Amino acid sequence: KQEVTQIPAALSVPEGENLVLNCSFTDSAIYNLQWFRQDPGKGLTSLLLIQSSQREQTSGRLNASLDKSSGRSTLYIAASQPGDSATYLCASNTGNQFYFGTGTSLTVIP
């Protein structure tokens, strides 16, 4: 069974810093990996989707990378802002379902 781990569990940074969130998965037989943002008590907002054949995807200040063979993905956030404060989840798609990590809770301090 796919196990997805996210490190760190929580992160607090001053505004303007660049930061990296990590996601690792045990089964490299994935079709894609998706990063989500979750605000407290709210739903899941899709940030980036990386296909298994891709190395990275960019959207604005966000850049996600994927190293399928080593079972790792990173989400890079440039020039962080207080509005980026949320929980970030990664999820790997094995074809039948998405397996989610436990998330990284990010706080950006003004």
Add this chain to the structure above:
Amino acid sequence: EPEVTQTPSHQVTQMGQEVILRCVPISNHLYFYWYRQILGQKVEFLVSFYNNEISEKSEIFDDQFSVERPDGSNFTLKIRSTKLEDSAMYFCASLSRAVFAEAFFGQGTRLTVV
């Protein structure tokens, strides 16, 4: 931008009662899912649905749970006799295809069983 809509946003029910959670997936999507998230825990897979039948279900999805697409647009999750441990946020998701496609999640229904 297309979105998945879930109703109600919050439901409080007494233990033993039946609840129906409703979802309107994106109109041209074919694959539908229910996930749940108990407070402070991971988002967990419950069931996937394609071509009017269940594709896969998790151990959580026992006989108390059922899914239906009654009218070609709505996608429902029914819990027949709710337990306290069913309290969670329930998310519906839809995809245009099973793989290589972006998953769109609804805003969730917070179910509280008292």
